[in-house]
Amino acid sequence: MNRIRWITAALFVALGLFALSHLSAGAESNISVVSTSHVNKFPTNVTFALEANSDSDITKATLYYRIKGSPVLTYAYAKFDPATHIETEYVWNTQRKYIPPGVELIYYWMIEDAAGNRLKTEPSSFTIEDTRFEWQKQDGNNLTLYWYQGDARFANSLIDISNSGLDRVSRDIGLQLQEPVKIFIYASSKDLLGALEPKAQEWTGGRAFSELGIIALTVEPSQSGLAWAGLALPHELSHVAVNQATRNPYGGLPHWLDEGLAMYAEGPLEPEYQRPLDVAVRNDRLISLQSLSSNFPADPEQARLSYAESYSVVNFILSDNGRDKMTELLAVFKEGSTYDDALLAVFGVDMDGLEAQWRLSLGLQPEATPVPVAPTSQGAQDGAVRAEVEEKPQSGGICGGILAIVGAAGGILALGVRMANG
Numbered sequence: 001m002n003r004i005r006w007i008t009a010a011l012f013v014a015l016g017l018f019a020l021s022h023l024s025a026g027a028e029s030n031i032s033v034v035s036t037s038h039v040n041k042f043p044t045n046v047t048f049a050l051e052a053n054s055d056s057d058i059t060k061a062t063l064y065y066r067i068k069g070s071p072v073l074t075y076a077y078a079k080f081d082p083a084t085h086i087e088t089e090y091v092w093n094t095q096r097k098y099i100p101p102g103v104e105l106i107y108y109w110m111i112e113d114a115a116g117n118r119l120k121t122e123p124s125s126f127t128i129e130d131t132r133f134e135w136q137k138q139d140g141n142n143l144t145l146y147w148y149q150g151d152a153r154f155a156n157s158l159i160d161i162s163n164s165g166l167d168r169v170s171r172d173i174g175l176q177l178q179e180p181v182k183i184f185i186y187a188s189s190k191d192l193l194g195a196l197e198p199k200a201q202e203w204t205g206g207r208a209f210s211e212l213g214i215i216a217l218t219v220e221p222s223q224s225g226l227a228w229a230g231l232a233l234p235h236e237l238s239h240v241a242v243n244q245a246t247r248n249p250y251g252g253l254p255h256w257l258d259e260g261l262a263m264y265a266e267g268p269l270e271p272e273y274q275r276p277l278d279v280a281v282r283n284d285r286l287i288s289l290q291s292l293s294s295n296f297p298a299d300p301e302q303a304r305l306s307y308a309e310s311y312s313v314v315n316f317i318l319s320d321n322g323r324d325k326m327t328e329l330l331a332v333f334k335e336g337s338t339y340d341d342a343l344l345a346v347f348g349v350d351m352d353g354l355e356a357q358w359r360l361s362l363g364l365q366p367e368a369t370p371v372p373v374a375p376t377s378q379g380a381q382d383g384a385v386r387a388e389v390e391e392k393p394q395s396g397g398i399c400g401g402i403l404a405i406v407g408a409a410g411g412i413l414a415l416g417v418r419m420a421n422g
């Protein structure tokens, strides 16, 4: 591990020298840069260092950085006492504003002195790697798989799973990856947790950072690990493909659509999802599509039903209207439409209308049966609350394949979280 760190540090120094040799000096500037460098201490921080001289006191050094593919440019001031020679650094705490492995970062410095000179360094770029492991990599169709435990056959199987998942997404939903995806395979939950933000739940089995085209997943190099990957990889790849096809500055998809497509990408609905769906249909206790449009319930049983319903609605749309209509719907969402307007434009019904059609297809009345309200209860109950009183299906004893959605810090990303098998 030390050797890897040493090599990594050497690379960073090399990058720093590259930056030094490509300075864009201001016309009359007397500022000169002695060195710039960066050290990646994933997952804790990235330290950017600067050494510079000028004839007058250097008063300000601003670091500008942005994630490749993102238009957001962030800046930070390095702290130092004004002097003609400065050695300073800025430590970017990557746990407070979490950054996953595989992100490419671009940065430069702006240096200013008391005489009014300014000097901007040429941008440097590097990838924030998880240097705790010795990664191997293999390319698939528009994706790269990184892994560190297991043999080449294991990696080939994961590539095959990813490719066939993407084939299914393309064939049945009409979506292809538009930008390359990086998949990091961790051999244990402990290893994965070490790569996630400190608040990550212990049961987290994987994450899709859809906006960044990055997936981090726990897959043990074993038959059961591959079986798990057979569901999880197509699921997360669907999230990335959907994000790439619909990304826009105005709004996203209803959760039930994004998750329903991801569940559909996995293949036929697993019995542990089918069972609670059947129970909810039998008792007319489905969670409403309005409720399923935002974050799913945290309760595992309710989460399971939410995913099952999402699959069921997407399956209904695809079998009733076909793949091309789904592609059309996603294209409308890319324009930044509201949920109702998008559905009206493509299917001629709003979300309530779609829900009524879907309910009919399940043998239910178009409208949900109102739940009797106990005298002590307060006011109307929404779908999620209603569903909490439904008969609970028998649990299989392990929380295999339960999915939940949480928002990332800053609300930029929707993260797919899947519980690992117990």
Ligand SMILES: [Zn+2]
Residues within 6 Å of the ligand: 235, 239, 259, 262, 403, 416, 417
């Ligand atoms: Zn998901």
